Amino acid sequence: MKDLLHLSIITAEGAAYDRMVGYVNIPTPTGSVGVLSGHAPMLCAVKKGLVRCGFGAGRGQSIRVGSGVANIDSNQVTILVSDASAETESPSASPAL
Secondary structure, X not given: OOOOEEEEEEEOOEEEEEEEEOEEEXXXXXXXXXXXXXXXXXXXXXXXXXXXXXXXXXXXXXXXXXXXXXXXXXXXEEEEEOOEEEOOOEOOOOOOO
16 A cells, blocks of 8 residues: 555535545646655646546546645645546556556
């Protein structure tokens, strides 16, 4: 579990997504940000789009999010957004880990 990240996506209604993942890709106004275990602490704006996460073995999932903010610290990725809806898990949603 040392190479995993805890991904939490939260809306005003509560937790929309909560899972241990190996990789997260966050849409920002200046491009996407890829996050792996051990990433430096960071706070950034999130733009409307798809957050992509990978679970390993080529499996992954996309979560459609509204605008908001992301905080990355100590292998914890917390994304606060206006709305979120998880899409079906897919073998092609993110690169293999």
